[in-house]
Amino acid sequence: xxxxxxxxxxxxxxxxxxxxxxxxxxxxxxxxxxxxxxxxxxxxxxxxxxxxxxxxxxxxxxxxxxxxxxxxxxxxxxxxxxxxxxxxxxxxxxxxxxxxxxxxxxxxxxxxxxxxxxxxxxxxxxxxxxxxxxxxxxxxxxxxxxxxxxxxxxxxxxxxxxxxxxxxxxxxxxxxxxxxxxxxxxxxxxxxxxxxxxxxxxxxxxxxxxxxxxxxxxxxxxxxxxxxxxxxxxxxxxxxxxxxxxxxxxxxxxxxxxxxxxxxxxxxxxxxxxxxxxxxxxxxxxxxxxxxxxxxxxxxxxxxxxxxxxxxxxxxxxxxxxxxxxxxxxxxxxxxxxxxxxxxxxxxxxxxxxxxxxxxxxxxxxxxxxxxxxxxxxxxxxxxxxxxxxxxxxxxxxxxxxxxxxxxxxxxxxxxxxxxxxxxxxxxxxxxxxxxxxxxxxxxxxx
Numbered sequence: 001x002x003x004x005x006x007x008x009x010x011x012x013x014x015x016x017x018x019x020x021x022x023x024x025x026x027x028x029x030x031x032x033x034x035x036x037x038x039x040x041x042x043x044x045x046x047x048x049x050x051x052x053x054x055x056x057x058x059x060x061x062x063x064x065x066x067x068x069x070x071x072x073x074x075x076x077x078x079x080x081x082x083x084x085x086x087x088x089x090x091x092x093x094x095x096x097x098x099x100x101x102x103x104x105x106x107x108x109x110x111x112x113x114x115x116x117x118x119x120x121x122x123x124x125x126x127x128x129x130x131x132x133x134x135x136x137x138x139x140x141x142x143x144x145x146x147x148x149x150x151x152x153x154x155x156x157x158x159x160x161x162x163x164x165x166x167x168x169x170x171x172x173x174x175x176x177x178x179x180x181x182x183x184x185x186x187x188x189x190x191x192x193x194x195x196x197x198x199x200x201x202x203x204x205x206x207x208x209x210x211x212x213x214x215x216x217x218x219x220x221x222x223x224x225x226x227x228x229x230x231x232x233x234x235x236x237x238x239x240x241x242x243x244x245x246x247x248x249x250x251x252x253x254x255x256x257x258x259x260x261x262x263x264x265x266x267x268x269x270x271x272x273x274x275x276x277x278x279x280x281x282x283x284x285x286x287x288x289x290x291x292x293x294x295x296x297x298x299x300x301x302x303x304x305x306x307x308x309x310x311x312x313x314x315x316x317x318x319x320x321x322x323x324x325x326x327x328x329x330x331x332x333x334x335x336x337x338x339x340x341x342x343x344x345x346x347x348x349x350x351x352x353x354x355x356x357x358x359x360x361x362x363x364x365x366x367x368x369x370x371x372x373x374x375x376x377x378x379x380x381x382x383x384x385x386x387x388x389x390x391x392x393x394x395x396x397x398x399x400x401x402x403x404x405x406x407x408x409x410x411x412x413x414x415x416x417x418x419x420x421x422x423x424x425x426x427x428x429x430x431x432x433x434x435x436x437x438x439x440x441x442x443x444x445x446x447x
Contacts, residue, residue: 269324
């Protein structure tokens, strides 16, 4: 089947690559697809790639690299559209490939990646040549490293030889001095043969005893020093472990005390509200009136059930926030991109935080707003409004995970309301005991 890109037939479409795509070429191909991805509409994308439509090129290359490479290989129409975007961004390179003469000064990996996407005549040779060129470059780099290592070893060998030479000369000088001293002793000893024999015997015995005493003393000193170091090391480890245990005990006691105190305040507020609710007039109900039946002119249980609030009614949120010690956790960008996605992120944050401050002042509930900070190049300069706690997730941690951590940090029994349209977040916090609420409900309440 012949594909067409940019108005001309691709005669190389029938060529087949008989080996895996080289890693360097594959990375460049994935980057080309990621760059051209944003210029296509959602309808023009293959079904398996539409979920990445709002990703940046860098995140597409990171999370959807395998999927984009597979779609480029199996979907000719998608490859044709990516080729058109490549022609718009790199007209000189693509024009040279169409003419059959790639630029000599161009990077072989860029040429091979463009050829893989456009599929001109001879593209398989270009891809194969790029892989071989990359292998040659790796081999040359390995040779350079080997030569550098060899030079370093040779220098070390020369230094070792020089050290050996100097050490040998020193030992020879000591040996000459010892020989001279021995000759002097021999001359003195020959002057008195009898004294020499007795002196030599006594000297040999004394030297043996001295060497034994010296060796024993050195062994005892070495053992004492080793034992001292071992005892000091164990003492340091014991002190560090004791301090860590004390610190852990203090921190654990502080966190548990805070959780217990917060839960106690919640129970006390609920008990006080129940006490006010139970301040009822004298009993006017009779036992016969407790029997379940339908009286003439009265509403049936079906009619009463119809009066329940809808899940989309903002009054549901008001009822939840009226609970004692309620904690409202808001998925910031999920709410702003649901309500006013056309505004810049900074204005989205300011608008939402201003509205949450008013809600906190009206209800008296604890309010925490969480934003995704994984892609922030620098810390956000933001003064949180009164009554609203603002948190950004750390690099490598999503806002969804930070919300789940906040819910798990709360003691069981405290009312926690999480505002997010993300189904995974809603299901997760519901299993943890929190009450999920859709972002649209909060937007209705704020408006």
